[in-house]
Amino acid sequence: MANLPTDFAELEPFSEWILPSEYDRYGKRIASSMDELQAFYDAAFPRLEDGAEYLKSVSISGISDEDRNLLWLFSSLVTVSFPVEAWRQPRVPDSGATSIDVVVEPRP
Amino acid sequence: MAHFAKPVEGSWTEHFGLATDPVSYDDSITPEQYALEREAIFKKTWLNVGRVEQLPKPGSFFTKELDAAGTSVIVVRNSAGELRAYHNMCRHRGNKLVWNDYPRVESSGMCRQFTCKYHGWRYDLDGKLTFVQQEEEFFNLDRDRFGLVPVTIEEWQGFIFVTFNPKPQPLKDYLGRLGAGIEGYPFGMMTQKHTYRAEVASNWKLFIDAFMEFYHAPVLHAKQSVGEESRKLQGFGYEALAYDIDGPHAMVSSWGGMAPPKDLSMVKPIERVLRSGLFGMWEGPDVGELPAGLNPARSPAWGIDSFLFFPNFMLLVWKPGWYLTYHYWPTSYNTHIFETSLYFAPPQNAFERLQQELAVVTFKEYGLQDGNTLEATQMMLESGAITEFPLNDQEIALRHLHTTCREYVAEYTGSKAAAPTPISAAS
Ligand code: FES
Ligand SMILES: [Fe+2]
Numbered sequence: 001m002a003n004l005p006t007d008f009a010e011l012e013p014f015s016e017w018i019l020p021s022e023y024d025r026y027g028k029r030i031a032s033s034m035d036e037l038q039a040f041y042d043a044a045f046p047r048l049e050d051g052a053e054y055l056k057s058v059s060i061s062g063i064s065d066e067d068r069n070l071l072w073l074f075s076s077l078v079t080v081s082f083p084v085e086a087w088r089q090p091r092v093p094d095s096g097a098t099s100i101d102v103v104v105e106p107r108p
Numbered sequence: 109m110a111h112f113a114k115p116v117e118g119s120w121t122e123h124f125g126l127a128t129d130p131v132s133y134d135d136s137i138t139p140e141q142y143a144l145e146r147e148a149i150f151k152k153t154w155l156n157v158g159r160v161e162q163l164p165k166p167g168s169f170f171t172k173e174l175d176a177a178g179t180s181v182i183v184v185r186n187s188a189g190e191l192r193a194y195h196n197m198c199r200h201r202g203n204k205l206v207w208n209d210y211p212r213v214e215s216s217g218m219c220r221q222f223t224c225k226y227h228g229w230r231y232d233l234d235g236k237l238t239f240v241q242q243e244e245e246f247f248n249l250d251r252d253r254f255g256l257v258p259v260t261i262e263e264w265q266g267f268i269f270v271t272f273n274p275k276p277q278p279l280k281d282y283l284g285r286l287g288a289g290i291e292g293y294p295f296g297m298m299t300q301k302h303t304y305r306a307e308v309a310s311n312w313k314l315f316i317d318a319f320m321e322f323y324h325a326p327v328l329h330a331k332q333s334v335g336e337e338s339r340k341l342q343g344f345g346y347e348a349l350a351y352d353i354d355g356p357h358a359m360v361s362s363w364g365g366m367a368p369p370k371d372l373s374m375v376k377p378i379e380r381v382l383r384s385g386l387f388g389m390w391e392g393p394d395v396g397e398l399p400a401g402l403n404p405a406r407s408p409a410w411g412i413d414s415f416l417f418f419p420n421f422m423l424l425v426w427k428p429g430w431y432l433t434y435h436y437w438p439t440s441y442n443t444h445i446f447e448t449s450l451y452f453a454p455p456q457n458a459f460e461r462l463q464q465e466l467a468v469v470t471f472k473e474y475g476l477q478d479g480n481t482l483e484a485t486q487m488m489l490e491s492g493a494i495t496e497f498p499l500n501d502q503e504i505a506l507r508h509l510h511t512t513c514r515e516y517v518a519e520y521t522g523s524k525a526a527a528p529t530p531i532s533a534a535s
Contacts, residue, residue: 022469026469045377048381055457057457059456078466092473092476094480100472100476101306102304104302105303106301106461
């Protein structure tokens with residue numbers, strides 16, 4: 001069963017990151033180890049430039065399931081980029097129990 | 109080293125006639141002061157409760173919990189298409205009228221009438237009582253006398269405000285010069301909305317303090333920038349392009365060269381590929397000519413203007429064509445609910461949706477950093493070990509906020525003291 005557009009089939013092993021809500025993307029990030037985050041980042045980031053080009057041709061209305069999945073997968077990459085590129089840890093440093101939770105988000 | 113010009117007085121603080129001595133934070137650490145602020149501030153001023161896009165059609169409604177004003181309101185568009193607000197309370201025996209599952213949780217939706225869950229009384233969108241269960245059991249019940257209790261409501265630039273002041277100033281006058289200066293900005297075209305909420309263990313004013321100064325930014329947010337850039341920013345420190353104060357309201361105009369950056373190595377890899385970041389999409393939508401109140405210094409380095417409309421509504425307009433709001437809803441002297449909504453033009457394609465996601469999530473990472481200092485500050489302020497705090501010129505907006513709150517409270521306690529039947533203010 002294909003979750004993603006064929007050009008991005010190599011990212012299928014990371015389909016658990018296809019999460020339509022920022023709440024779940026962030027939740028999965030802070031429940032993951034740095035090794036897991038790094039593995040996802042290392043697989044997905046090199047495909048982001050192609051992904052960006054591809055998504056430019058995808059209109060929001062009438063988006064297909066595969067294209068939507070790709071959008072959410074790369075949205076997870078965005079979430080994961082902070083620990084990998086900046087924090088070196090899953091949580092924002094010193095954020096302890098602080099949380100800021102999404103209550104409204106547009107989902108095509 | 110000054111990078112941007114200051115007024116002739118030598119400081120913004122003196123220019124706007126504020127004192128320069130250390131300030132006390134005893135306005136943020138006691139239940140008594142919060143009780144006074146509820147009466148003196150939250151029941152007197154205009155409170156922004158939402159946007160017109162939340163009420164697209166007749167019958168669209170939402171509820172708003174306003175602990176600070178001691179009530180809950182229903183905001184609705186009536187059948188004539190006009191905005192109305194009511195205390196969210198049934199006239200029969202006082203049940204909260206509109207809620208789902210949990211009475212303290214806000215709700216929204218579409219309806220033709222409001223029906224009380226308790227004994228089934230019904231009210232139309234104009235608040236008129238239209239149905240009473242077993243009406244004949246009552247004693248000469250005059251339905252016209254038992255409509256929903258209205259709350260004063262006005263709209264400005266698509267922002268919906270209510271007030272509990274029995275003699276309110278017109279909203280436009282209340283918002284003053286700072287409000288007038290941004291009229292005409294195309295807020296209404298930015299309908300792609302992301303909302304976040306947090307329960308914060310600090311006085312409501314402390315979070316406004318954190319968002320009305322950027323003195324903290326190069327330090328607290330140091331790790332958001334990549335290595336060398338971060339050191340450079342700390343070396344510069346922070347100076348605003350301009351400040352403005354009008355009545356109880358304030359604004360800070362800030363530079364922000366991140367959209368797009370001159371040197372791509374300054375930003376994180378994900379930002380380079382997505383051409384987006386904290387300041388939004390590097391190539392934002394065309395918003396036309398900016399109203400005169402934005403970028404008042406006319407600086408080419410302009411990035412963002414932050415307005416605080418007293419008491420608790422912040423509006424941030426970003427150079428790349430989007431805006432966000434912050435609201436700080438007190439729930440006690442040392443807790444509040446923080447809400448933020450980010451508004452973008454609807455994305456043209458899935459890539460733009462992804463660019464907006466990066467802006468949103470970057471904002472959240474900053475917010476988590478900003479938020480996590482607050483509980484720590486509140487805790488120590490309450491210790492009372494130190495009672496005076498020096499504020500610098502880049503902290504003028506918070507000095508002004510605390511000064512304004514004290515003035516409102518003083519005016520209220522003054523008028524109470526003069527009143528024939530004194531009411532215990534701290535009750
Ligand atoms: S309290 Fe609402 S119908 Fe009785
Ligand atoms: Fe900050």
